[in-house]
Amino acid sequence: MNYKMIFWVASRALRLEAALLFVPLVIALLYGDGMAATFLKSIAVLAMGSGLLSWIKVKDQTIYAKDGFMTVALAWILISFFGALPFWFSGTFPSFVDCLFEAVSGFTTTGASILTEIESLPPSILFWRCFIHWIGGMGVLVFMLSMVSLGEGRSIHLIRAEMTGPDVGKIVPKMKNTAKILYSIYLGMTLLETVILTAGGMPLFDSVVHAMSTAGTGGFSIKNLSIGGYGDNYFFITVIGVFMMLFAMNFNLYYFLLARQWKQIWRNEEMRWFLLIIVFSTLCITVDVVGLFPGWQEAAAHSYFQVTSIMSSTGFSTTDYNLWPTFAKTVLFLLMIIGACGGSTGGGIKVSRFIILMKKTMAEILRLIHPRAVSVIKLNGKPVERETIHGVNTFFTCYMLLIFVGVFFISLNGFDFETNLSAVIACLGNVGPGFGMVGPMGNFAAFSGGSKLLLSFYMLLGRLEIFPILLLVLPMFYRKK
Numbered sequence: 306m307n308y309k310m311i312f313w314v315a316s317r318a319l320r321l322e323a324a325l326l327f328v329p330l331v332i333a334l335l336y337g338d339g340m341a342a343t344f345l346k347s348i349a350v351l352a353m354g355s356g357l358l359s360w361i362k363v364k365d366q367t368i369y370a371k372d373g374f375m376t377v378a379l380a381w382i383l384i385s386f387f388g389a390l391p392f393w394f395s396g397t398f399p400s401f402v403d404c405l406f407e408a409v410s411g412f413t414t415t416g417a418s419i420l421t422e423i424e425s426l427p428p429s430i431l432f433w434r435c436f437i438h439w440i441g442g443m444g445v446l447v448f449m450l451s452m453v454s455l456g457e458g459r460s461i462h463l464i465r466a467e468m469t470g471p472d473v474g475k476i477v478p479k480m481k482n483t484a485k486i487l488y489s490i491y492l493g494m495t496l497l498e499t500v501i502l503t504a505g506g507m508p509l510f511d512s513v514v515h516a517m518s519t520a521g522t523g524g525f526s527i528k529n530l531s532i533g534g535y536g537d538n539y540f541f542i543t544v545i546g547v548f549m550m551l552f553a554m555n556f557n558l559y560y561f562l563l564a565r566q567w568k569q570i571w572r573n574e575e576m577r578w579f580l581l582i583i584v585f586s587t588l589c590i591t592v593d594v595v596g597l598f599p600g601w602q603e604a605a606a607h608s609y610f611q612v613t614s615i616m617s618s619t620g621f622s623t624t625d626y627n628l629w630p631t632f633a634k635t636v637l638f639l640l641m642i643i644g645a646c647g648g649s650t651g652g653g654i655k656v657s658r659f660i661i662l663m664k665k666t667m668a669e670i671l672r673l674i675h676p677r678a679v680s681v682i683k684l685n686g687k688p689v690e691r692e693t694i695h696g697v698n699t700f701f702t703c704y705m706l707l708i709f710v711g712v713f714f715i716s717l718n719g720f721d722f723e724t725n726l727s728a729v730i731a732c733l734g735n736v737g738p739g740f741g742m743v744g745p746m747g748n749f750a751a752f753s754g755g756s757k758l759l760l761s762f763y764m765l766l767g768r769l770e771i772f773p774i775l776l777l778v779l780p781m782f783y784r785k786k
Contacts, residue, residue: 309361311376317447318380322387323351324434325440329391333429340395340429347390350782354387369780377446378773381765384445385409389783393431397426402754409761411437412445413768414650416524416620416737417728419750419757429508435514436751441768442552442650443491447484450586490559494522498548505540512749517778519548523736524620531622531745532610539606542623548609553617553645554579572685575646575657576716579616581644582656586612586636591632608633616640618652620737622745634740638727641736654704654766655686661689703771707733711763715756728752732763 331346389401389408398404403419410417410436415733422433432667502512511527518525528534535541554576561569570576590608591601598604607624615620615637626637638649645655661684668680680691718725720742727739728749737743749757766774 306375307372309378311372312358312361314376314446315380315383318384319351319358319387320354321362321445321502322384323348323355325436326351326391329429329433329436332432332623333427336428336607338407338427338429340391340427343391343394344433346394348386348410350390351387354383354728362591368688374773374776375782377769378777380446381412381769381774385412385761385765388412388437391430395427395430397430400754402757403750404750406761407434408437408759408762410737411435411523411525412441412737414438414441414521414523414618414652415732415735415764415767416518417732417739417743417760417764418748421750423527426527432510432514434525435517435527437521438523438525439495439517439519440521442523443488443556447487457665459614486560487556490556490563491532492521494548494551494559499655501544505544505596506538507535507541515545516548518621519545519619520552520650522549522552522617522619522649522735524614526621533623538604539603542610543607545621546606546613549613549617549621550583553613553619553649553651555646557648563741574660574685578660579656581647582640583609583612583616583705584642586616590629590633590636597629611637612640616643616651616653617645617649618734618736620731620745622738625744627740627744627746638730638740641727641730641734641739644734654701654734657684658697658700660684661694662701664689665694666700687736700771704733707763707771709764711759714759715752718752718756720751728760729763732760733767734763735767 326344326348328731330341330348331457333340333344338724353756385388385408386405388411389404392398392404392407393401397732398407398419406417406419408479409415416438418712420426433494450512458508463786476678498516499512502516503509507515514525514527515532517523526532532541532545555573558570558573558576561567587609591605594602594608595601610621610623611626613619618641626634642654643659644655647655647657651692661682664682668682671678671680707724711733712725714724715729724743727741728743731737731739731743738747741747741753743749749760752760762774
């Protein structure tokens with residue numbers, strides 16, 4: 306394993322984080338909220354940390370698949386740790402564990418919070434919470450690779466380890482150009498949402514932070530009641546709801562849209578299933594909760610918003626869905642597990658994996674009926690490689706096992722089963738709010754320090770799709786053979 310190259314890339318990630326901290330520093334100076342020293346201290350610590358790692362002389366710059374996993378895992382752990390410094394130096398959080406939980410939740414776009422009061426925080430701290438959603442949404446190393454060239458052979462292993470979905474490929478021949486295209490689309494959509502929200506009457510600062518949280522499908526808000534803090538403003542509800550859905554779709558589709566490759570878009574099975582699930586779930590919940598709202602329109606608007614919020618793993622809320630009937634809550638719970646599309650900023654198991662699992666199950670049933678039948682599993686009209694199918698099966702098994710293990714340890718807090726189960730699934734799926742005590746009007750403040758660290762670990766597992774972080778703690782990963 307090329308440890309020198311791994312630490313060299315990690316140092317560049319910390320250097321990038323230090324540069325990004327200048328943005329909230331400017332916000333602190335503009336608003337005069339007294340947090341300028343907080344960000345200057347954080348930048349200084351990051352500069353020293355990245356400087357120490359930069360002293361390592363790298364002769365062999367080769368990055369293999371194994372190195373890619375470790376590089377991405379280490380980089381994300383480091384940026385989360387150092388990203389917690391502004392929270393700690395600001396003095397607005399009770400403990401460093403709480404700061405770390407909030408930072409990990411931000412970078413992994415989970416949106417789970419330990420804060421009971423949000424609106425009283427300084428503007429620059431509020432901005433940093435949402436900004437790290439935006440940074441982590443598309444991927445920290447993807448952002449870095451869009452600006453710095455590491456060579457084609459090295460970049461592909463880093464992006465594959467960081468991007469979501471059962472299979473990651475290039476949309477153009479060079480990986481650096483792919484990263485640039487993805488981030489250009491990401492930035493453009495974020496700016497578009499900001500402009501629309503501002504035009505609709507939302508203050509500019511509020512529009513920017515909520516657009517960043519939507520883009521990263523994170524869900525941190527600057528209001529205690531999330532989007533519900535703006536009342537029943539159906540313009541905001543509709544716009545944010547639509548953009549949550551758009552950011553939860555595979556970003557390759559937007560490249561095909563710009564390139565006018567219409568067939569590639571329509572051929573995408575995952576997109577069709579994703580939209581179908583949203584429509585069906587919205588209809589089911591609307592029928593179930595219509596009695597709780599003045600009319601069908603209001604019920605449909607809030608139902609659609611919560612469906613897209615949960616399925617995209619954003620976690621915004623307009624109302625307390627904890628008070629909804631059991632059927633509606635069950636639908637939302639299932640959407641937490643399914644998640645968004647592969648190649649998006651959303652979390653969960655991913656729609657494409659469920660499609661492959663269903664087709665694999667049907668193929669096995671067919672094989673039992675007709676032992677000599679040869680079935681080929683296809684996705685988007687193309688055969689799915691056996692390695693990909695095996696990877697999906699392994700991922701699903703690990704995902705379920707992690708839920709069982711997580712609930713076992715979290716239950717030591719003594720909370721109800723609904724709270725424990727949804728807290729684990731919400732963190733592993735990067736959804737944020739769950740049910741019970743961790744519902745849309747609740748938070749994770751009551752959990753013990755050990756549980757917060759475990760849930761932070763689960764958030765990293767979910768964002769990097771289990772294997773990079775899991776391999777990091779397995780002794781066999783470090784053996785030469």
